[in-house]
Amino acid sequence: MTAAAVTLCFLLREVDGSREVLLGRKRTGFGRGKVVGIGGHLEAGETAAEAVCREVDEEVHVIVAPEDLIPAGTVDFVFPSRPEWNMFTTVFLTESWVGEPSESDEIVPQWYPAEDLPVAHMWADAEHWLPAMMNGRRMDVRVVLADDNESVAGVFHSDWADEAASASGPGRKWEPGL
Numbered sequence: 097m098t099a100a101a102v103t104l105c106f107l108l109r110e111v112d113g114s115r116e117v118l119l120g121r122k123r124t125g126f127g128r129g130k131v132v133g134i135g136g137h138l139e140a141g142e143t144a145a146e147a148v149c150r151e152v153d154e155e156v157h158v159i160v161a162p163e164d165l166i167p168a169g170t171v172d173f174v175f176p177s178r179p180e181w182n183m184f185t186t187v188f189l190t191e192s193w194v195g196e197p198s199e200s201d202e203i204v205p206q207w208y209p210a211e212d213l214p215v216a217h218m219w220a221d222a223e224h225w226l227p228a229m230m231n232g233r234r235m236d237v238r239v240v241l242a243d244d245n246e247s248v249a250g251v252f253h254s255d256w257a258d259e260a261a262s263a264s265g266p267g268r269k270w271e272p273g274l
């Protein structure tokens with residue numbers, strides 16, 4: 097089954113010398129009640145960059161220009177016992193936008209210290225890949241969920257800096273853990 101194409105954007109700012117990231121409590125749909133990144137599904141004909149700018153505007157009313165998106169990699173969420181939930185996520189960071197985040201029907205946004213994420217309220221896998229990506233590590237990640245569709249059964253990564261990783265296909269080197 098093909099994974100749904102989705103995208104996430106993490107807004108980063110510095111306040112009194114400390115870095116903060118914008119997350120939000122999801123009010124509807126997949127992952128309702130969890131604190132998640134801002135983003136969602138690509139619409140037909142959209143690139144991930146176009147989709148994430150649209151989603152950030154729709155969900156938290158902030159305008160991000162495509163040229164201000166910093167590519168951070170991808171996360172493939174694999175739900176072996178619910179393959180219809182599989183999602184392939186293109187992840188971006190940004191430090192530039194216009195407007196102040198405000199809530200929508202879908203998300204209640206909130207700034208969190210980048211060093212102290214609300215992991216108890218997030219997907220269990222987020223602490224494996226999000227801190228590394230926020231710290232500038234560009235990579236492709238594969239998260240395999242356990243049968244409860246919540247806990248993490250396995251995490252694999254392939255750094256963009258790793259020459260072997262730039263070749264997709266059978267030559268690609270996936271390392272366990274992060």
Ligand SMILES: Nc1[nH]c(=O)nc2c1ncn2[C@H]1C[C@H](O)[C@@H](COP(=O)(O)OP(=O)(O)OP(=O)(O)O)O1
Pocket residue numbers: 102103104124125126127132133134135136137173183185219221222239
């Ligand atoms: N295991 C996981 N860990 C995580 O941190 N985020 C996950 C995840 N599995 C999925 N996601 C994210 C990726 C994606 O951005 C989001 C689901 O997409 P949406 O918010 O668009 O879903 P909805 O059901 O609200 O659909 P829409 O109809 O597009 O609003 O959940």
